[in-house]
Amino acid sequence: MSNGATDALLQVRGLKKHFPVHRGLLQRQTGWIKAVDGVSFALAQGKILGLVGESGCGKTTTGRMILRALDPTEGEILFRQQDGQVVDMAQLGRRQVVQARRQMQMIFQDxxxxxxxxxxxxxxxxxxxxxxxxxxxxxxxxxxxxxxxxxxxxxxxxxxxxxxxxxxxxxxxxxxxxxxxPSLIVADEPVSALDVSVQAQILNLLRQLQTDLDLTLLFIAHDLSVVRYLCDEVAVMYQGRIVEQAATEALFTQPQHPYTAMLLEAAPAPDPHASWMEEDEDASEAGEPTPTDDQGCSFAPRCRYKSDLCSQQMPALEGESHLAACHHKDELELHGV
Ligand SMILES: Nc1ncnc2c1ncn2[C@@H]1O[C@H](COP(=O)(O)OP(=O)(O)OP(=O)(O)O)[C@@H](O)[C@H]1O
Ligand SMILES: [Mg+2]
Structure with missing residues (x-):
């Protein structure tokens, strides 16, 4: 993996989408929703990357920007075309987008x-x-x-x-x-609306197609259990940012970010009083970005491990092959599955 991969089919760097927020009778702009706020990852040819996180964390917005169905606020989307030329989707004019788009397609939830x-x-x-x-x-x-x-x-x-x-x-x-x-497919929750038995069939089909056609997939899901079966690598998003990214098994067995551990723990039946939730926190704010200008770790309000540092300084996404954005990742002993 790694963000410097030269064999990448797709390389996203510092991708952002900020939507203006309008309030009141005059619909004055009162701030910004940072739907995607600095997402970077590389996707090698023939690999499947899972992009996971709660509703509103920016998964669809990320996917749509990659295909330029939505214009990015900032960032690069380097895509290696079938002719070998690398183009920045973020910079292409309308006509060039049409040409590049035949090589990248989207599959939808419904x-x-x-x-x-x-x-x-x-x-x-x-x-x-x-x-x-x-x-x-x-x-x-x-x-x-x-x-x-x-x-x-x-x-x-x-x-x-x-x-x-x-x-x-x-x-x-x-x-x-x-x-x-196409060489790249962005699948946006393609099995979320299906019965569990049917989900498995569609996941099998995607696996088969990936092998037969050497497809590269960005697979968006809110359910970690779905990506475990299919993906080579998983990136976990929280409020517009990737907070952890690793090879699938490493992420499931040795999560490094408290949010990933929470998702793993919460998988079957989420318990609102689980140890992860701060007692007096309003859990409903969940993964949605709030239109405020924040400093510090965005997960801190929900994190049982937070320290003063966490509310003061945003942790960087760091690591060798297993990346996590947590000040305390080396001290924590989180449980995987
Ligand atoms: N066109 C828009 N204008 C303003 N805000 C938007 C727009 N599109 C998305 N948002 C906001 O951006 C954030 C991210 O939305 P997005 O649809 O990317 O999330 P998601 O992770 O795909 O969620 P879900 O799991 O519900 O599909 C949300 O807070 C959403 O309300
Ligand atoms: Mg979505």
């Missing part, structure tokens, strides 16, 4: 809302191809191939999305994303 209900599956999967100039005939052949690849019977190509189950719709979404042979 495939149903992203699929036009009035289009048969055949046309839905062909849509990205057609928009990049494929002929109807070539697209047709490619659609059959894609449906088989994701485990859908090509005989159902004329059916409409409503005729498919949730898992099958996600397969349609995946086929669409694969249509233009």
């Amino acid at each position: 495939p149903y809302s992203s699929l036009n209900p009035r289009m048969p599956v055949r046309d839905l999967i062909a849509e990205p191809l057609r928009s990049y100039g494929w002929s109807a005939r070539d697209s047709h052949a490619r659609v059959g191939e894609l449906m088989e690849r994701v485990g859908l019977d090509p005989r159902y190509a004329r059916r409409y999305p409503h005729a498919f189950s949730g898992g099958q719709r996600q397969r349609i979404g995946i086929a669409r994303a694969l249509a233009l042979s």
Whole structure:
């Protein structure tokens, strides 16, 4: 891993997105929401990186900026194109973005809302191809191939999305994303809306596709148990920043950040009175960034290990191959699973 990797397909450096906050009758701008506040990571070709954290911590915003569906406030998004050229997605003009975008695709949580209900599956999967100039005939052949690849019977190509189950719709979404042979896929909670049994099937499919097509994946999830099975490496986000990043097994067995340990502990049934919560803290503020200008560790208000230093100084994300942003990471003995 490491943030200096030259073999990286994707290298994100100091990525930020600050949204203005407007209040009151006159809708005056009163501050900023630092949805993403200095995210850096490298993703090597053929690897799967999990991006995990509670609702509102900035996962989707990060993913959308990488594809330039959203303009970053600051930072670099270095992407190695299939022709070997490295481009900074953050700097590209509209036209260049269109070209680069065929090589990076997004898979969404709710495939149903992203699929036009009035289009048969055949046309839905062909849509990205057609928009990049494929002929109807070539697209047709490619659609059959894609449906088989994701485990859908090509005989159902004329059916409409409503005729498919949730898992099958996600397969349609995946086929669409694969249509233009992208090298990078950003999957934004692709199994969160599915039944547990179906989740496993879709995760298996993604694993298989990654191997067969040498795909590189940024896999967004709020559930750590989902990423353990799939990801080579995991980055944990809290309030717009990565607080821990490591190889999957290392992160699960030897977490270094109290927040990661809390997520691991809270996995099955979160206990509001768990030792992690400060008794008098309002736990509902959770991972959402607050529109205040803060100093110190953003997790400190919820951390049982906090010291004076924690409320005064923001810890840097540091380490050899296992990175954590905690002043006390070397003293703490946190429990993994
Ligand atoms: N267009 C926007 N304008 C203002 N604030 C926004 C906008 N989009 C997102 N935010 C805020 O930015 C923060 C991060 O949102 P984001 O959707 O990236 O979180 P997330 O980690 O994907 O959460 P979830 O798990 O709920 O999908 C949240 O506080 C959200 O309210
Ligand atoms: Mg999201």
